Every structure is written in structure tokens, then in C-alpha cells.
Amino acid sequence: MQRIGVFVCWCGSNIAATVDVKQVAETLKSEPGVVFAADYQYMCSEAGQNLIKDAIRDHKLTGVVICSCSPRMHEATFRKTAAAAGLNPYMVEIANIREQCSWIHKDKAVATEKAIILGRAAIAKVHLNAPLTPGESPVTKRALVIGGGIAGIQTALDIAEAGFPVDIVEKQPTIGGKMAQLDKTFPTLDCAACILTPKMVDAAQHENIHIYAYSEVEEVKGFVGNFSVTIRKKARMVDPVKCTGCGLCTEKCPMKKVPNEFNLGMNNRSAIYIPFAQAVPKVATIDPAYCIKMKTGKCGLCSTVCEAGAIDYTQQDELVEEQYGAIVVATGYNPIKLDQFDEFAYAQSPDVITSLEFERLTNAAGPTAGTLLRPSDGKHPHTIVFVQCVGSRCDGGKGKSYCSKICCMYTAKHAMLTREKYPDTDVYVFYIDVRTPGKNFDEFYRRAVEEYGVHYIKGMVGKVAPQADGTLLVQGSDLIENRQLRLNADLVVLAAAIEPDASARPLATKLTASMDTNDFFTEAHPKLRPVESPTAGIFLSGACQGPKDIPETVSQASAAAAKVIGLLVKDKLKGNPCVAHSNEMMCNGCSSCEKVCPYGAITYVDKEFRMPDRTTAIRRVASVNPAVCQGCGACTVACPSGAMDLNGFSNSQIMAEVDAICK
Amino acid sequence: MQEAMIRRAKELLADGTVNRVLGWQRGEFVYDVTPAVFASPDELDASFVYNDFCGANLSKYLVAESRKEGKVLAFLKPCDTYSLNQLTAEHRVVRENIYAIGLPCEGKADVEALKAAGAAGITGIADGGDTFTVHTLYGDQTVAKADALAERCANCKSKQCVTYDELLGENGAVQNSHRFDMVEQLENMTADERYAFWQGELSRCIRCNACRNACPACTCEKCVFDNPQSGIANTAPADSFEEKLFHIIRAFHVAGRCTDCGECSRVCPQHIPLHLLNRKFIKDINELYGPYQAGADVAARGPLTDFTFEDCEPSVVHERGVN
Numbered sequence: 009m010q011r012i013g014v015f016v017c018w019c020g021s022n023i024a025a026t027v028d029v030k031q032v033a034e035t036l037k038s039e040p041g042v043v044f045a046a047d048y049q050y051m052c053s054e055a056g057q058n059l060i061k062d063a064i065r066d067h068k069l070t071g072v073v074i075c076s077c078s079p080r081m082h083e084a085t086f087r088k089t090a091a092a093a094g095l096n097p098y099m100v101e102i103a104n105i106r107e108q109c110s111w112i113h114k115d116k117a118v119a120t121e122k123a124i125i126l127g128r129a130a131i132a133k134v135h136l137n138a139p140l141t142p143g144e145s146p147v148t149k150r151a152l153v154i155g156g157g158i159a160g161i162q163t164a165l166d167i168a169e170a171g172f173p174v175d176i177v178e179k180q181p182t183i184g185g186k187m188a189q190l191d192k193t194f195p196t197l198d199c200a201a202c203i204l205t206p207k208m209v210d211a212a213q214h215e216n217i218h219i220y221a222y223s224e225v226e227e228v229k230g231f232v233g234n235f236s237v238t239i240r241k242k243a244r245m246v247d248p249v250k251c252t253g254c255g256l257c258t259e260k261c262p263m264k265k266v267p268n269e270f271n272l273g274m275n276n277r278s279a280i281y282i283p284f285a286q287a288v289p290k291v292a293t294i295d296p297a298y299c300i301k302m303k304t305g306k307c308g309l310c311s312t313v314c315e316a317g318a319i320d321y322t323q324q325d326e327l328v329e330e331q332y333g334a335i336v337v338a339t340g341y342n343p344i345k346l347d348q349f350d351e352f353a354y355a356q357s358p359d360v361i362t363s364l365e366f367e368r369l370t371n372a373a374g375p376t377a378g379t380l381l382r383p384s385d386g387k388h389p390h391t392i393v394f395v396q397c398v399g400s401r402c403d404g405g406k407g408k409s410y411c412s413k414i415c416c417m418y419t420a421k422h423a424m425l426t427r428e429k430y431p432d433t434d435v436y437v438f439y440i441d442v443r444t445p446g447k448n449f450d451e452f453y454r455r456a457v458e459e460y461g462v463h464y465i466k467g468m469v470g471k472v473a474p475q476a477d478g479t480l481l482v483q484g485s486d487l488i489e490n491r492q493l494r495l496n497a498d499l500v501v502l503a504a505a506i507e508p509d510a511s512a513r514p515l516a517t518k519l520t521a522s523m524d525t526n527d528f529f530t531e532a533h534p535k536l537r538p539v540e541s542p543t544a545g546i547f548l549s550g551a552c553q554g555p556k557d558i559p560e561t562v563s564q565a566s567a568a569a570a571k572v573i574g575l576l577v578k579d580k581l582k583g584n585p586c587v588a589h590s591n592e593m594m595c596n597g598c599s600s601c602e603k604v605c606p607y608g609a610i611t612y613v614d615k616e617f618r619m620p621d622r623t624t625a626i627r628r629v630a631s632v633n634p635a636v637c638q639g640c641g642a643c644t645v646a647c648p649s650g651a652m653d654l655n656g657f658s659n660s661q662i663m664a665e666v667d668a669i670c671k
Numbered sequence: 672m673q674e675a676m677i678r679r680a681k682e683l684l685a686d687g688t689v690n691r692v693l694g695w696q697r698g699e700f701v702y703d704v705t706p707a708v709f710a711s712p713d714e715l716d717a718s719f720v721y722n723d724f725c726g727a728n729l730s731k732y733l734v735a736e737s738r739k740e741g742k743v744l745a746f747l748k749p750c751d752t753y754s755l756n757q758l759t760a761e762h763r764v765v766r767e768n769i770y771a772i773g774l775p776c777e778g779k780a781d782v783e784a785l786k787a788a789g790a791a792g793i794t795g796i797a798d799g800g801d802t803f804t805v806h807t808l809y810g811d812q813t814v815a816k817a818d819a820l821a822e823r824c825a826n827c828k829s830k831q832c833v834t835y836d837e838l839l840g841e842n843g844a845v846q847n848s849h850r851f852d853m854v855e856q857l858e859n860m861t862a863d864e865r866y867a868f869w870q871g872e873l874s875r876c877i878r879c880n881a882c883r884n885a886c887p888a889c890t891c892e893k894c895v896f897d898n899p900q901s902g903i904a905n906t907a908p909a910d911s912f913e914e915k916l917f918h919i920i921r922a923f924h925v926a927g928r929c930t931d932c933g934e935c936s937r938v939c940p941q942h943i944p945l946h947l948l949n950r951k952f953i954k955d956i957n958e959l960y961g962p963y964q965a966g967a968d969v970a971a972r973g974p975l976t977d978f979t980f981e982d983c984e985p986s987v988v989h990e991r992g993v994n
Contacts, residue, residue: 596892599761603976604978625738650895663902
């Protein structure tokens with residue numbers, strides 16, 4: 009029989025206001041095996057932990073039940089407490105009477121009864137607990153960063169600076185991401201390229217950084233400290249070692265009618281191309297969908313003009329396998345598609361553009377060399393209407409329910425810069441709210457209104473209609489003046505909501521990292537562990553975790569790097585002892601567990617067993633590698649014979665909990 | 672057919688391909704034909720039987736037989752070959768130690784159908800091609816074979832042998848079966864009606880374990896119902912309907928692995944239509960994950976132990992589960 013101590017936490021009033029903690033302690037004290045029960049205001053405080061330690065020593069406790077908050081919050085805390093008092097940390101069980109009880113009930117009598125039942129279940133489980141000892145596994149001192157935008161670059165630079173090798177995998181031919189497409193950056197208005205491209209070069213030249221550009225993550229195996237990642241290096245048809253980036257091929261290429269994705273299709277590029285002048289690596293790439301040689305077998309002009317002999321039309325995708333200790337996700341964002349927003353006439357008029365397209369139209373390296381011209385006729389627009397929250401804060405399914413966060417500031421920036429360069433332009437901004445919580449952000453917005461005379465109108469645009477004279481009729485409401493507005497605009501700019509990159513969800517599946525319903529990666533704790541994924545060894549950097557501007561992205565990128573460095577400096581990691589094991593006498597060798605194991609932790613061995621009547625038989629039985637097993641328990645439910653069991657969560661423990669609840 | 676089988680078995684014994692033969696022999700009554708192992712030509716001559724009453728699925732016997740010394744010859748009906756494939760996929764048999772001869776099958780008879788047709792006190796049954804001449808204590812009676820088919824054969828899913836080392840006769844084809852009609856009727860009942868139906872059926876269970884012992888999907892080294900550590904072994908039922916849990920647990924246990932061979936219902940001394948529980952699972956799996964026949968393909972991954980991006984979302988299961 010275990011000697012169990014029960015500790016009921018008030019959590020201030022979080023629990024005590026809804027649960028009669030004294031009664032819980034009193035009732036649980038009479039449960040079989042319970043030799044000590046107490047309640048305390050904050051069990052996680054030093055005094056509370058001392059209460060537990062003293063009780064373990066004084067009452068010779070062999071098991072501890074803490075009735076408190078979720079084990080996700082403080083299980084580790086209380087396990088350490090028990091260990092400090094000489095008890096095996098896995099003899100501690102948490103009954104969650106906060107998130108699963110006091111916070112969801114209003115009636116104190118009901119909540120108290122439930123808290124007692126939850127405590128009883130934990131006591132029933134502790135009776136069957138056994139001391140567990142974690143194993144150790146080595147750490148591969150190398151990190152992988154997926155995504156080569158500003159988030160990925162910053163994370164990689166910080167990790168590399170700490171002395172660890174880092175690989176960046178970027179699916180585009182160049183690193184740089186969205187920031188490379190931007191013109192100026194708020195609130196200081198420095199040029200994006202001027203501050204980004206030196207970092208791109210730093211990354212390329214750093215001895216600890218290797219860039220896999222034009223590559224994608226194919227497969228991820230393993231676990232924290234020991235990931236094995238297969239990277240697909242997509243065929244560029246150009247040898248990146250030989251190519252000097254001279255650009256002669258791109259000039260001579262006869263196929264020049266390829267929509268230029270870097271300029272969002274607003275001008276064309278050649279079939280062999282370098283995305284932009286400062287691309288890193290500065291290597292040409294052949295677009296097989298447009299290349300005449302690839303499609304018809306005739307042409308080969310680029311190969312003829314290339315003095316380095318870098319063109320290779322037979323190049324194939326290459327798979328490389330690398331080992332990593334940590335993986336950082338930095339897959340970034342994209343503006344949403346606007347097909348669902350017909351009322352803004354985006355598909356009908358070339359003069360209705362997105363804010364990212366506006367960035368390219370004002371960028372010196374853009375399709376108009378930085379002069380703001382209407383896409384339809386190349387004339388200067390004199391009235392520009394900016395529409396905010398296109399698809400953001402949008403209920404009803406066609407947009408996103410969240411605030412995209414960056415639009416208020418970049419729209420203020422666009423409006424301000426337009427007024428500065430072209431003072432004869434009337435600029436209107438339709439907004440729901442202007443949100444400017446950031447250092448020097450509100451000052452920036454007020455400058456747009458007060459110094460630059462941008463007309464801010466609180467209200468949404470209902471309809472944009474192209475007119476016969478080439479202008480756009482914008483109908484919107486002004487909620488402050490309480491009137492309907494009709495404006496004739498030359499250009500309409502839509503602040504489209506941003507969403508995670510489409511590659512994020514399949515990647516999350518490969519990483520077994522969790523996502524929210526909007527496909528943003530979930531953090532381990534929204535406040536206290538914002539750059540870690542709940543999956544150990546996976547870290548989050550930048551907008552893949554939620555909408556972020558550049559300053560925030562960079563700080564989170566560095567934070568993720570700090571977490572990675574903290575992991576990589578360790579020589580060994582303590583494993584999780586709550587792993588599966590197979591009862592060989594019951595194992596049928598049917599392979600069900602092997603098929604469902606997401607970690608590849610199960611193999612089969614032929615073993616000799618003693619059978620009745622002094623005979624022996626060779627039987628095929630499952631064997632779990634405890635270093636690879638993550639304790640998810642999928643095998644235990646797939647096993648038809650019940651041979652698979654999980655340490656710390658055994659079938660009998662769970663049944664005992666259920667029995668205790670149903671009693 | 673019986674002569675051809677004995678002849679071929681003797682040849683394979685003589686040339687050393689196999690050292691014993693798994694087949695059937697007469698039981699206590701003419702209609703209860705029983706699986707048996709024959710080790711010599713003499714034994715074959717003495718008691719090997721193959722007729723319309725050889726319904727027993729021999730594949731489960733291969734779990735033990737295939738682990739013995741030497742190769743065993745097994746005569747398998749189409750149904751039995753599905754079971755063998757499933758057992759091979761689950762590594763429960765050593766396929767290399769089995770020489771399987773696939774048999775054509777036009778359906779096996781159910782003596783209960785003969786009895787229902789009025790044949791009491793059966794002393795002998797003569798095969799008259801399309802009919803049976805049933806000798807009884809009260810005189811002879813003629814019954815059409817089609818009227819004496821077992822339910823599983825009347826709703827045959829497949830006459831195709833899916834694994835064999837040799838075929839006797841022509842291989843058949845997958846059938847267009849109406850085997851889910853009764854499941855559909857049950858689905859269309861209200862919950863109360865369905866409960867009453869199963870209460871009527873399962874309350875008759877005497878927990879003889881025949882269904883489990885005959886089921887080719889039930890081959891655990893240690894059955895949970897026999898394991899004293901499981902906490903559910905050998906408990907006496909508290910009421911007449913408690914054995915429902917045994918059958919529901921067993922149906923869950925074989926879900927996704929049951930080939931619908933129908934042995935559970937064939938061997939049930941209380942004539943409980945146990946196959947309906949399994950067919951409900953098969954029908955659900957077909958509808959949720961796409962058509963799947965356990966045992967049809969030895970390399971196929973069962974839908975319940977596989978994951979694909981096309982798998983239905985949990986909400987679909989939940990919505991369906993409500994009705």
C-alpha cells in the first residue's frame with residue numbers, strides 16, 4: 009500500500025472561490041492509502057513547496073497527489089519538489105481542479121464534489137504508479153531553419169554567431185522573403201533593401217551557415233536533439249557552384265513573357281531568371297514551365313552564352329539527409345487571395361491593387377522604377393483610396409477573424425509617402441479602427457493625419473465600381489459624419505489580410521507540431537513560452553506563429569535563436585521515461601503498433617520463448633526503442649492483444665482512474 | 672471433388688511437398704463435419720470428407736499448424752483464403768510452411784435450414800446434385816440446395832480464392848452481395864428498437880466462447896477474456912444481457928481485420944447473428960474510409976491502422992455516430 013499525501017491548492021481565489029478546498033482535503037484524507045492531506049494558498053510558492061517536502065519526509069510518503077492547476081502548468085515544478093525531498097518525481101500526480109473544475113463551474117457545491125472526484129481519480133492512479141528513471145540521449149549540435157525571410161535569417165545569424173552550424177532551407181531561389189519586396193519600413197522609413205540585403209550577405213558568408221535555396225523539407229524523422237531531415241534540392245537546371253550570377257543568360261533568353269512573381273506579376277521576366285539584383289545566392293534558375301528548351305527541346309541559348317558552362321538541362325531534384333538537434337520554423341505569411349472580395353473589383357480593374365503591389369509600384373527596383381503610376385494607363389493617380397481590413401477582422405467565413413496587425417501602420421506609411429512625393433494627390437484611408445500600439449507607432453500615424461493631411465475616414469467601403477472614364481467609383485460610409493460617401497478614385501489600394509504560407513500545414517504534419525484553426529503554429533505557452541512549439545525541439549520564428557511586423561519578427565527570431573542555443577549547448581538530454589513497452593508474453597507480433605507509430609520507435613524481433621510442456625517456440629514480438637518513443641500512446645490503443653502499455657499512463661492506471669470517477 | 676482432393680493430397684504427401692494435410696472428417700452426425708489433420712494416405716482414405724457441410728474455416732488452424740515442423744497442405748475455400756491473407760499480414764501464420772490449395776465454392780449448407788424445412792431426426796443426407804435427399808427417422812425428404820444455403824453463402828461476398836499455391840478447378844469472382852441489407856435495416860431502426868433487437872439476440876448468449884474460438888481474427892497469444900490480470904476475465908454476468916459487452920468488445924477488437932467469413936454465427940449454438948455486429952463495422956469503414964475488404968490484399972494497410980490525408984475528419988465520424 010502506498011503512503012499518499014494530498015495537497016490541495018487554493019490558487020489564491022482561482023480555485024478557492026469556487027471549490028471548498030478545506031472540504032476537498034478533508035474528504036480525500038479518508039481515501040485508502042492517504043496518510044496526509046493539507047490545503048494551502050499557493051502550493052507552487054516556496055512555502056507551499058516546503059509544505060510538500062516536509063510532509064514527504066515527516067510522513068514517509070511514497071506518493072503525492074497535488075490538486076491544483078493543469079499539469080501543463082506546474083507538473084514539472086511539483087516533480088522537482090518531490091525529487092528534492094527524495095521521492096521519485098514520477099510518484100507525483102496532478103488533479104487538475106482549476107482549468108477542468110473551478111474555472112468552468114459556478115456552483116460551489118458542484119465544483120467541490122467534482123474536485124473531490126478528480127482527486128480520487130489521481131489517488132487511484134498513484135496507487136499503481138511506479139518510480140521511473142529517464143534515459144539520456146545525445147544532442148546533434150546543428151540547427152535547421154525552415155524559411156529564409158528576415159525571421160529565418162535573423163535566427164540563423166544568431167545561432168551561427170553562438171558557434172553552432174545552421175542550415176537555412178528556402179523554397180524560393182533566393183533568401184530574403186517578403187521583406188525584400190518592401191519599399192520603406194515603418195516607423196523610421198529606412199529602405200527595406202538597405203537594411204535587409206546586408207543581413208542576407210552576412211548569412212551567405214557566415215562560416216556556420218549553409219543555405220539550401222530553392223529547396224524544401226521532404227521528411228522529418230527523430231526527436232528533440234536527434235532530428236533526421238530529408239531536404240529536396242529542387243533542380244535549377246543551373247549549377248550553383250559554376251554560375252557567377254552575371255545575368256547574361258537572363259538577357260539573352262528569348263522567352264521574356266513570364267509573369268515576374270517578385271513584382272507580383274506586374275511586369276515580366278525571362279524563363280531563366282535571377283529574382284532580383286541582390287538575390288542570395290545570386291544564381292540563375294530556369295523556370296521549366298516556360299523554358300523553350302525544356303518544353304520543346306529546341307533553343308539552348310542560355311547554355312550557349314554562359315561562359316561558366318553552368319547550364320545543365322538534365323539536372324534532377326536531389327535529396328540530401330542531414331542531422332539536426334533543433335528545428336526552427338520561419339515559414340512566414342502571404343496576403344490572402346481576394347477572389348472572395350468581388351465588391352472591391354480587384355479582379356475587374358488593374359487599378360485596384362493590394363498593398364504589397366503598391367510596395368512594388370513605389371520601389372525603385374519595381375516595375376515602374378519607383379514612380380507611382382496607375383497599372384492601367386501608366387498615368388499619375390491623383391486620388392487614391394486605401395481600404396483597410398480587407399479580409400481582416402472579418403466574420404462570416406470569407407476572410408479571417410483575426411487582426412492582421414501590420415496593415416494600419418503600412419497604410420499610414422503608404423499614405424504619408426504618397427503625400428510627400430506627390431503633394432497634389434488626395435489620399436483617403438477607410439478604416440474600422442486605427443491600431444498603433446508600438447514604439448513610435450502612434451506618433452507616426454498622427455504625422456500622416458496632422459502633417460501630411462491624409463483623409464482618414466472611419467467606415468468600410470461597400471463597393472468599388474470601375475467607371476467608363478477609367479476612374480473607380482468608391483462607395484463607403486463615414487461613420488463619424490454619419491453619411492454615405494461616393495469618391496472618384498484613380499487608384500484603390502486594398503490592405504489584404506495576411507495568412508500563414510500554404511506550406512505551413514503540410515510542414516506541421518511532418519514536424520508533428522500543432523497549429524491553430526488559422527494554420528498559425530501554436531506556441532508551447534501563449535505568454536511564457538512564445539517561441540517554442542509544444543513539440544520538443546521545434547521552435548517558432550516570425551509570422552508563422554501569428555501576424556507580426558518587422559521589429560517584432562526580429563525580436564522573436566532572436567528569442568527563438570536563444571532557445572535553440574540553450575538546447576544545443578547541452579551534451580545530453582534527459583529523455584521522457586513515460587515511454588511504451590510491450591508485454592512479450594501477450595504480444596501477437598501483428599505489426600499494428602509498428603504501423604501507427606509516428607516516430608518509427610517500434611521494431612520486431614524473433615525471440616525464443618519457453619512454452620508449456622518444456623517446449624520452446626520462436627515468436628515475433630514488438631520491441632520499443634525508448635530513446636525514440638515519445639510516449640504518445642498510439643500503439644497502446646492500436647494493439648489488439650493489449651500487450652503494449654505506456655509507463656506512467658498504463659492501461660490499468662487509466663482504468664483505475666475511470667473506476668474511481670464512476671464509483 | 673472429394674476424390675480429386677484425396678488424390679492430389681496423396682501425391683503431395685508422396686513427393687514430400689507436405690507432411691500432413693488439413694481437411695475435414697465426419698463428426699458425430701453426418702452434417703457436423705469437423706476439421707482434422709491427416710498424416711498418411713491411409714488416414715485420408717479412412718476419414719477425409721469434403722461435401723456441402725464443410726463450412727468450417729480451416730485458416731485459423733494454420734496459426735498452430737504452420738509453426739510445426741514441415742509443410743502442411745491446407746484445402747481452403749474462397750472465404751478461408753481471405754482469412755489466410757489477413758493472418759499472413761498480421762504475421763500470425765508462417766506462410767512458407769503452408770501449401771494452400773484453393774477450392775471452388777458454390778456455398779455451403781446450413782443444417783438449421785434443413786431442420787427449418789421440416790427435417791427432424793436426420794440419419795443421413797444424400798447429395799442429389801441440386802437437391803439433398805434427407806434420410807430421417809420419419810422417412811426421406813427432398814430439399815433444394817438453394818433453400819439450404821447458409822446465410823453467409825446466400826449473401827456470398829466473393830467466390831475468388833485470393834491466395835493459393837494451386838487451384839482445384841476454376842477460380843471464381845467477387846460477388847455483388849446483399850450482405851449489408853440487414854445492417855441497413857438495423858440502422859434504420861430507432862435506438863430503442865435496435866436495443867430491443869440486440870437484447871433479444873444477445874440475452875441468449877451462454878458465453879461458451881465458441882465464436883471467439885472459431886474466429887480467424889481472434890488469435891491473440893493471451894486473450895483479454897482469459898487473462899486474470901485484465902480484470903475482466905471470468906466474471907459472472909450480473910444480468911442476462913451483460914454478455915453484450917463481450918460481443919461488443921470482440922467486434923471492436925476485430926474491426927478492420929474481420930474478413931466477414933461468418934464463422935462466429937455458424938458456430939453459435941444459440942443462433943445469435945453475431946456477423947451483423949462485424950458487418951456494421953465493415954459497412955462503416957467502407958463508408959468512412961472507402962471500400963476495404965480485409966484479407967483481399969496481403970500488402971494492404973488496414974484503414975484503422977493507417978493514415979492518409981484523404982481520411983475523413985473526426986467530425987464526420989461524430990456526426991454519423993449520432994444517428
